Amino acid sequence: MLNTLADAGVNHAIPLHWFLIVAIILFAIGSAGVLARRNALTVLMSVEIMLNAVNLVFLAFARQWGDMHGHVMTFFVIAVAAAEAAIGLALVLGIFRHRKNVNLDEMNALKN
Amino acid sequence: MGFEQILFWLLAIGAIVTSALVVLPPSGKNPLYGALFLIVSFFFMSGVYILLFAHTMAILQILVYAGAIMVLFTFVIMLLNLTKKEIGDETRTVAKALGIVAVGVLGVKTILMVDSQSVAIIAQPIPAGFGGVDAIADLLFKNYLIPFELTGLLLFVAVIGAVVLAKRTL
Numbered sequence: 001m002l003n004t005l006a007d008a009g010v011n012h013a014i015p016l017h018w019f020l021i022v023a024i025i026l027f028a029i030g031s032a033g034v035l036a037r038r039n040a041l042t043v044l045m046s047v048e049i050m051l052n053a054v055n056l057v058f059l060a061f062a063r064q065w066g067d068m069h070g071h072v073m074t075f076f077v078i079a080v081a082a083a084e085a086a087i088g089l090a091l092v093l094g095i096f097r098h099r100k101n102v103n104l105d106e107m108n109a110l111k112n
Numbered sequence: 113m114g115f116e117q118i119l120f121w122l123l124a125i126g127a128i129v130t131s132a133l134v135v136l137p138p139s140g141k142n143p144l145y146g147a148l149f150l151i152v153s154f155f156f157m158s159g160v161y162i163l164l165f166a167h168t169m170a171i172l173q174i175l176v177y178a179g180a181i182m183v184l185f186t187f188v189i190m191l192l193n194l195t196k197k198e199i200g201d202e203t204r205t206v207a208k209a210l211g212i213v214a215v216g217v218l219g220v221k222t223i224l225m226v227d228s229q230s231v232a233i234i235a236q237p238i239p240a241g242f243g244g245v246d247a248i249a250d251l252l253f254k255n256y257l258i259p260f261e262l263t264g265l266l267l268f269v270a271v272i273g274a275v276v277l278a279k280r281t282l
Binding site for chain 2: 014019021036038043045064066068069084086094
């Protein structure tokens with residue numbers, strides 16, 4: 001049904017810059033979370049928000065150009081996000097086991 | 113405003129509000145609230161993807177992000193079962209405040225830089241079958257075959273790495 005809508009030429013009912021603005025806001029929220037929060041799990045979730053914002057830009061430009069390559073890139077971003085979440089959570093788990101803490105300020109074993 | 117535009121703003125504002133709730137302190141006390149808000153945010157985002165004719169990506173978003181990644185997150189949060197002491201204090205430093213201000217300024221500046229006229233010029237008609245599984249599979253198995261296979265390798269390495277890292281004794 002969506003494809004018939006696209007064929008009828010109403011595909012650009014939503015202007016591109018609206019998507020870009022939403023993506024910028026989401027990216028800003030995510031990076032503020034990475035900068036400000038000190039809970040390792042919340043920081044990992046903020047990174048996911050940032051990846052999502054980038055996906056939105058890829059898909060918005062894919063629609064604008066009528067070109068599917070942005071969808072493939074989004075697919076790769078989702079795959080990398082899955083790998084990153086698995087490794088990141090394993091690291092948090094390992095650090096918690098040793099130090100009984102998930103605060104990023106406390107993770108300074110390599111300092112000095 | 114047409115129906116699609118109203119739908120877009122409802123979904124977008126939902127996504128922004130739930131993402132902000134992930135980051136804001138109340139959910140930071142217990143990251144589980146943040147994880148649940150993030151799942152809701154992913155559902156809103158997949159609605160936005162459908163408005164972009166990216167229905168396959170919308171389904172993948174729900175399957176992989178909301179389904180797999182966030183289950184992993186909630187599982188780890190519940191496994192750790194953090195107390196207040198283990199979460200630690202959220203320090204309030206000047207550098208942190210400056211960082212948030214910088215991100216805010218950067219965001220506002222970028223929004224002002226988005227030129228609605230010049231980006232709208234490149235609008236191309238959408239071909240039939242856009243965003244469907246067929247078209248994505250066509251690209252993945254022809255143009256992007258090697259990156260696609262490498263993605264499989266990456267996930268394999270990530271799984272082994274996660275097992276090694278999380279194992280008590282090797």
